[in-house]
Amino acid sequence: MSIEPATAGRAWRPRPRVLADLGFRALVVPGDASSTEIEAQFRSDRSLRAIVVDVAGTLALLTRGQVDDQMTGRLGYGRALNTRVKAADLLPLLRFPLDPLLDLRAAATALLSRPEETRYEDLLVLAADGPRIVPVSEVFAGLSEVFHRDALHDPLTGLANRRFLDEQGPDLVAARAPSSTAVLYVDLDDFKLINDTFGHRTGDAALADFASRLQACTRPSDLTARLGGDEFAVLLFEVDEPAARSVAARFLEALEEPFEHEGHALRLSATLGLAMGGDIEDGSPAARLEYLLRHADTAMLQAKHEGKGRVGRIDPCRPPTRFARQALIRRRLPHALATSGFTLHYQPLMNMDDGSCGAVEALLRWEDAELGRVAPDEFIHVAEHTGEIHAIGRWVIDAACAQARRWSDAGTPRAVSVNISPVQLGTGTLVSDLLSALHRHGLPASLLNVEITETAAVADLPSAARQLQGLIDAGIGVALDDYGTAYSSLSMLRDLPLTGLKLDKSFIDRIDTDPTSAILVSGVIAPAKALGLATTAEGVERQTQLEVLQKLGCTTAQGYLISRPLTSDQLDVVLEARQNTGILPGPGPSSSVHVTFTDHA
Numbered sequence: 001m002s003i004e005p006a007t008a009g010r011a012w013r014p015r016p017r018v019l020a021d022l023g024f025r026a027l028v029v030p031g032d033a034s035s036t037e038i039e040a041q042f043r044s045d046r047s048l049r050a051i052v053v054d055v056a057g058t059l060a061l062l063t064r065g066q067v068d069d070q071m072t073g074r075l076g077y078g079r080a081l082n083t084r085v086k087a088a089d090l091l092p093l094l095r096f097p098l099d100p101l102l103d104l105r106a107a108a109t110a111l112l113s114r115p116e117e118t119r120y121e122d123l124l125v126l127a128a129d130g131p132r133i134v135p136v137s138e139v140f141a142g143l144s145e146v147f148h149r150d151a152l153h154d155p156l157t158g159l160a161n162r163r164f165l166d167e168q169g170p171d172l173v174a175a176r177a178p179s180s181t182a183v184l185y186v187d188l189d190d191f192k193l194i195n196d197t198f199g200h201r202t203g204d205a206a207l208a209d210f211a212s213r214l215q216a217c218t219r220p221s222d223l224t225a226r227l228g229g230d231e232f233a234v235l236l237f238e239v240d241e242p243a244a245r246s247v248a249a250r251f252l253e254a255l256e257e258p259f260e261h262e263g264h265a266l267r268l269s270a271t272l273g274l275a276m277g278g279d280i281e282d283g284s285p286a287a288r289l290e291y292l293l294r295h296a297d298t299a300m301l302q303a304k305h306e307g308k309g310r311v312g313r314i315d316p317c318r319p320p321t322r323f324a325r326q327a328l329i330r331r332r333l334p335h336a337l338a339t340s341g342f343t344l345h346y347q348p349l350m351n352m353d354d355g356s357c358g359a360v361e362a363l364l365r366w367e368d369a370e371l372g373r374v375a376p377d378e379f380i381h382v383a384e385h386t387g388e389i390h391a392i393g394r395w396v397i398d399a400a401c402a403q404a405r406r407w408s409d410a411g412t413p414r415a416v417s418v419n420i421s422p423v424q425l426g427t428g429t430l431v432s433d434l435l436s437a438l439h440r441h442g443l444p445a446s447l448l449n450v451e452i453t454e455t456a457a458v459a460d461l462p463s464a465a466r467q468l469q470g471l472i473d474a475g476i477g478v479a480l481d482d483y484g485t486a487y488s489s490l491s492m493l494r495d496l497p498l499t500g501l502k503l504d505k506s507f508i509d510r511i512d513t514d515p516t517s518a519i520l521v522s523g524v525i526a527p528a529k530a531l532g533l534a535t536t537a538e539g540v541e542r543q544t545q546l547e548v549l550q551k552l553g554c555t556t557a558q559g560y561l562i563s564r565p566l567t568s569d570q571l572d573v574v575l576e577a578r579q580n581t582g583i584l585p586g587p588g589p590s591s592s593v594h595v596t597f598t599d600h601a
Contacts, residue, residue, distance in 0.1 A: 016103045016104075017104055017142055018101050018102060018103055018104070019100050019101070019123070019127075020100035020101065020127035020128070020132065022125075022132070022134045022138045022139065022142060023123070023125060023132040023133050024132060024133060025131075026050070026061075026130070026131040026132055026133045027048070027052065028052045028131060029041070029052070029053055029054070029087055030053075030054055030087070031054055031056065031086060031087055032086050032087070033053075033086065033087040034084070034086060035084075035086065035087065035090060037087075038051070038087050038090065039067060042064050048064065049063065049135065050062060050063040050122050050133050052131045052133070053088060053091055055091070059126060059131050060091045061123070061133065062087065062090055062091055062092075066090065066092055067090060096110075096114055096118065096123075097124060097126070098110055098123055098124075098125060100126055100127045100128070100132075104139060104142045104143040107139050108139055108143050111123075111136060111139060120136050121136070123136065152164040152167070154225075154226040156204055156211075157211035157212075158211070159211055159215075159225055160223060160225040160226075161226060161227075162225065162227050162228060164225060165223075165225045165233065165289075169223070169235065169286075169289050170284070170285035170288075171285070172235065173277075173285040173289045174285035176237045177238075177277075178277045178278070180238050180239060181235065181236070181237055181239075181276075181277035181292070182235075182236040182239050182241070182274065182275065182277065183233060183236070183274070183289075183293055184244065184247065184248055184272050184273070185231070185232075185272065185273040185274075185275075185293065185296035185297045185299070186232040186251065186270055186271075186300075187230060187232075187270060187271050187272075187300050187304070188210065188231075188268055188269070188270050189268070189270060189308045189309060190269075191206075191207075191230040191268070194206055194266060195426075196460075198266070202261050202262065202264060205259075205261045206259045206266055207230065209259050210268065210270075211224070213254040216254065217247055217250040217254055218236070218247065221237055221238070222234060227386070228334070228386045228388065229385060229387040230385075231386060234247070235289075241276055244276065245274065248272050248274060251270065251272060252269075252310075252311070255269055271308045272303070272312065273295075273296040273300030273303060273311070273312045273314075274296060274299055274312065274313045275291075275292045275293075275296040275314075276292075279292075279316040280292070280316070293331060294324075294328055294331050295316065297327035297331065298314055298327035299312035299313050299314045299323075301323040301326050301327055305323070325371070326378075328371060329371065329378055329382055330382050332368050332370060332371055333379055333382055334388060337391060339369070341366050341369075342364060342365070342366055342396075343365045343367070344362045344399050345362075345363045346567075346568060346571050347360060347361050347558060347562075347563060348360050348558070348562060348563050348571065348575065349536055349556040349557070349558045350556060350557050351556055352546075352549065352554055352555060352556060357414075357562070357563075358413070359414060359415040359416075359417065359449070359556070360415075360571065361417045361419075361451070362396065362399075362419075364376055364380075364396055365565075383421075384423045389421050389423045389424065390423070390424065393423075394433060396418055397418055397433060397434060397437045398437050398440070400416045401416070401437045401438060401440070401443050402441055403416065404416045404441075404447045404448065405441045405443050407568075408443070408444075408447060415446065415449055415477070417449040417450065417451050418449070418450055419451050420452050425452060425463075425464055425467065426463075428463060428467065430450075430467050430471070431471055431474070434450070434471065434476060444475070445476045446475055448477070449476065449477035449478070449479060449499075449500070450471060451480075451481035451502065453480075453481050453482050453485075454480060454482065454485070461495060461496075465495065465497060468498070472497050472499060478497065478498050478499050478500070479500035479501060479502050479534075479536065480492065480496065480500070481502045482502065483503055483507075483524065484503060484507045484524075485504045485506065493527065493533065494531075498533055499533065500534040500555075501533050501534070501535050502537075502558075503524060503538060503554075504538060505539025506539075507524070508521070508545060508549075511545050511549070512542060512544035512545045521537075521549075521552060521554075525552050525553055525554055526553075529553060534555040534556065535553075535555045535556075536556045536557065536558055537549050537556075537557045537558065537559070538558050539558075539559045539560075540557045540561045540562065541559050542561060543561065545561070
């Protein structure tokens with residue numbers, strides 16, 4: 001299904017299609033009409049599917065198939081036996097009237113609940129303008145159109161979505177002169193504060209209002225799309241640069257009026273990036289659109305860096321800036337899951353008592369055909385900003401549970417830790433998401449751990465505490481990650497339900513050369529141990545660091561000294577070799593753990 005360019009950019013808020021919109025006007029006959037008259041009606045009009053019989057004001061459907069069954073009969077005597085039968089006598093005993101205002105989703109559900117022998121028979125719908133006959137096929141064809149339309153539009157704002165832009169945007173671009181096409185990339189400034197302060201319900205209302213204001217500044221022939229989160233793209237056609245800048249200025253003006261919601265006056269600002277079709281000379285429509293979106297995104301990022309609340313424009317003749325790579329990451333990230341661009345690597349945690357590695361941390365890696373290897377520091381914050389982190393987080397949890405199950409089935413069970421984003425924690429569905437993954441893979445809860453950061457917990461401490469307690473009650477381990485990089489308050493250990501604590505690499509770096517660092521680490525390990533928390537030292541790179549940590553009573557260690565992050569297959573080989581060669585012997589009362597380091601990068 002395609003949408004005409006003249007209305008492509010408008011929010012699609014049509015009245016939902018209902019049963020009364022389908023089918024055709026019915027032929028109504030009285031209930032005392034003879035069976036021979038009814039049969040003659042069907043014989044004279046081979047396209048007639050059914051008629052409606054009026055029995056004392058009550059309408060009922062009589063289909064061609066039902067008449068044929070009655071008039072033929074099992075032994076071929078039906079016509080002779082039913083010569084004096086009236087139309088009312090031919091009606092089936094079971095009747096299934098449906099509300100004419102039933103939407104197509106509900107109608108399809110009602111149809112599927114009917115007995116199988118009548119499930120695909122035509123429907124009688126008593127519409128306001130008279131009875132209508134609705135073929136079942138029309139219901140499901142209409143429902144298919146609804147699903148397709150929904151798939152191409154954002155449910156919150158009614159705007160076209162990223163999929164619409166990818167599928168139909170090139171056709172819209174191809175139908176216009178390349179030099180007169182412009183793209184505005186729109187990003188709300190610091191919108192996360194709205195959600196964090198007033199809640200997602202208020203944030204959603206503000207986004208819907210903002211989308212309406214965006215559209216009010218454009219023409220019906222333009223396309224406005226919500227790309228995800230608080231990001232929008234506007235395709236302007238038949239414009240030059242001054243006209244495009246004029247539209248951008250109207251956008252910024254439209255934000256000067258506060259957004260009113262439940263007594264709150266919310267003031268929003270946005271940063272825009274502009275790219276013109278004349279910046280690119282050739283290429284397919286899809287390539288031109290991709291170029292315009294990427295360059296508009298780059299211009300927006302640069303404008304944000306320069307102060308926000310403005311319109312950015314980059315010179316296409318100048319060398320690419322770091323913002324160009326950021327923009328490309330933002331464009332490529334939504335496709336990473338579909339193209340299997342993500343993988344998990346695993347870094348072992350070594351037990352300080354016996355040198356065993358019965359637990360690993362799952363670390364996300366992204367390899368893109370166009371970008372090459374992308375570091376997590378480059379794309380995680382982008383995913384959190386755009387909302388892609390939800391799908392990525394679910395994939396990580398599922399992939400980690402699947403691998404943990406494989407290790408368990410192979411007789412080498414290893415507990416897997418996954419990192420949880422503050423955005424994931426903020427949804428409130430973390431417990432159900434993790435328990436569903438465990439159930440899906442038949443994995444014991446003891447083989448799954450989660451790691452959260454201090455900043456994630458502090459954002460909404462009561463909510464975080466409730467969710468973490470739910471995980472612990474289910475048997476899932478919970479560790480506070482990167483301890484020492486944010487608030488570093490011991491009260492966090494008191495206020496949060498935890499089973500473990502991970503000391504940041506910055507704490508460990510000088511532990512073997514600076515007595516003060518060793519004292520600080522000791523001051524964290526001791527109370528953690530008293531609280532029953534396991535402690536893990538991150539970033540261990542030297543044997544002497546390991547020896548100090550052992551003396552301080554640290555539970556496990558993690559770092560390049562023990563192993564770099566590896567694929568699951570590489571990890572199996574390395575750990576099996578170490579076990580067979582005894583490279584990681586269990587230390588005695590006065591001995592230390594010795595490891596050899598191999599660069600597996």
